[in-house]
Amino acid sequence: MKDLVKGSKSSVDRRSFMKKGLTSAGAVTLGAGLLAHGSSVLAQEGHEEQSGRLTKGDAAILRFLAAAEILETDLWQQYNELGGIQDAEVPGGSGSPLYTAALKQLDGDMDQYIHDNTEDELTHEVFINAYLASKGAETVNLDQFRTLPSSKATGAQQIGRLTNLMQLTVDTSWWTRYRSRTKNPDFGDKFANAIPTLATGQHPAIPRTDDDVKPDPSKAGNISDLTQVIANTAGFHFAFIEQGGTSLYPMLAQRVSSLEVLRIVLSIGGTEIAHFQTWHDKAGNVIHLTDVIDPVTGLKVTFPDLNSSPFGGEDFQTNLIMPEPTAFLSRKLPACSIIRPTSTKGAAMGALKALTADGLFIGQSQAFFDYLRDLAEDADEAKRGRH
Ligand SMILES: [Fe+2]
Numbered sequence: 212m213k214d215l216v217k218g219s220k221s222s223v224d225r226r227s228f229m230k231k232g233l234t235s236a237g238a239v240t241l242g243a244g245l246l247a248h249g250s251s252v253l254a255q256e257g258h259e260e261q262s263g264r265l266t267k268g269d270a271a272i273l274r275f276l277a278a279a280e281i282l283e284t285d286l287w288q289q290y291n292e293l294g295g296i297q298d299a300e301v302p303g304g305s306g307s308p309l310y311t312a313a314l315k316q317l318d319g320d321m322d323q324y325i326h327d328n329t330e331d332e333l334t335h336e337v338f339i340n341a342y343l344a345s346k347g348a349e350t351v352n353l354d355q356f357r358t359l360p361s362s363k364a365t366g367a368q369q370i371g372r373l374t375n376l377m378q379l380t381v382d383t384s385w386w387t388r389y390r391s392r393t394k395n396p397d398f399g400d401k402f403a404n405a406i407p408t409l410a411t412g413q414h415p416a417i418p419r420t421d422d423d424v425k426p427d428p429s430k431a432g433n434i435s436d437l438t439q440v441i442a443n444t445a446g447f448h449f450a451f452i453e454q455g456g457t458s459l460y461p462m463l464a465q466r467v468s469s470l471e472v473l474r475i476v477l478s479i480g481g482t483e484i485a486h487f488q489t490w491h492d493k494a495g496n497v498i499h500l501t502d503v504i505d506p507v508t509g510l511k512v513t514f515p516d517l518n519s520s521p522f523g524g525e526d527f528q529t530n531l532i533m534p535e536p537t538a539f540l541s542r543k544l545p546a547c548s549i550i551r552p553t554s555t556k557g558a559a560m561g562a563l564k565a566l567t568a569d570g571l572f573i574g575q576s577q578a579f580f581d582y583l584r585d586l587a588e589d590a591d592e593a594k595r596g597r598h
C-alpha cells in the first residue's frame with residue numbers, strides 16, 4: 212500500500228497545486244486520498260512541493276517570511292540612506308547629517324545599528340529565497356510593487372519603494388506588553404501605548420523634505436524639535452518592526468515540518484530578537500518633547516518622560532529593557548520571561564495586518580495587497596507534519 216501511494220504521488224505534478232486557482236481543486240482530490248488511507252498519508256499527500264524536497268507548508272511559510280524580509284529590507288534601507296552608514300555593505304544614499312545627529316541622541320552608535328539591522332534583513336531575504344530555489348520551490352519577488360516615492364530630503368536615493376515611512380501610525384504598546392507581569396496578548400490582554408500621540412494620525416519617521424531637517428541655531432547641535440520628533444518616532448518604530456519579527460518567527464516555527472526549515476526559522480528568528488532587544492533599549496533614550504507641531508500634518512506629538520507621572524512604575528520604567536516574566540500557556544503555571552505573543556493561529560495574516568495598520572503600505576496597489584494576502588493565507592494553512 213505504501214509503495215502504491217508513493218508511486219501515485221510522484222506521478223503528480225505537485226507544482227500545479229501551488230498555482231493560483233488550482234489550490235482548492237487539489238485539496239479536494241487529496242482529501243479523498245486522506246479519507247481512504249488515514250493519517251500516514253497525511254504527511255505525504257498534498258504536503259510536498261517539487262519532488263518531495265520541501266513540504267507545501269514549509270515552502271509557504273518560507274515564502275511569507277521571504278516577503279516579510281523583502282519589506283523589512285526596503286524600510287531599513289530607507290532608514291540607512293538617511294540615518295545610517297552608507298558603505299559597500301549597505302550601499303545607497305548619502306546621509307542626512309541633522310537626522311543622523313538627532314538619532315544619535317538615542318545612542319552614539321545608532322547609525323551603526325541601523326546599518327547592521329539593514330544588512331541583516333538583506334541577508335535574511337536573500338538567504339530564504341536562495342534556500343527556496345535550492346529546493347526547487349518558487350521564490351518571492353516584489354520588484355513590480357516598488358512604486359512608492361522616496362523621501363525628497365537630501366541624502367535619500369530617488370528610487371521606487373515598497374514601503375512608506377512618512378505616514379506612520381506607530382503602535383507603541385509593545386513597550387507595556389513586555390513590562391507587564393500579569394498580562395499576555397495570547398490571552399487576549401490589551402496594553403497601553405507608551406507614546407499615545409503616535410498611535411493616531413500619520414507621522415514621518417524619516418525627513419520628508421529638507422524642510423524637516425532645517426538647522427535650528429537655538430537648539431543644541433542645531434537639531435530642531437521637529438527633526439528630533441522624527442528621529443524619536445523612528446526610534447520607537449525600529450522596535451515596533453523588530454518586535455513583530457521577534458513574534459512572527461516562533462509563531463510560524465510551530466507549524467514547520469522539516470528540521471532543517473525549523474533550524475532556519477529559529478536561527479533567523481533569533482536575530483530578530485537581538486534587533487528588538489537593541490531598539491527596546493534605545494527607545495528609552497528618546498529626548499522628551501511636548502506638543503511639537505508637525506507643520507505638514509498639523510499634528511502635535513509628545514514624547515513624555517516615561518519614568519514620571521502619569522507614566523512611571525514598572526509598566527513604563529525605561530531601564531526595564533528585558534522581558535518581565537508574565538503568564539504563559541496557563542495562568543495556573545508560574546510566570547515566565549518569554550517572547551509574546553507566540554500563538555501560531557493566523558500568524559502570517561496577523562503580521563500583514565499589523566504592518567498595514569502601521570501605515571507602511573499607504574499608496575500601495577490592490578495587486579500588492581492581494582499578492583501578500585495570498586502568501587499569508589498559504590502560510591497560515593501550513594500544518595506541522597512528518598518530513
Ligand atoms: Fe529579518
Ligand SMILES: [Fe+2]
Nearest residue numbers: 283453456483
Ligand atoms: Fe528584522
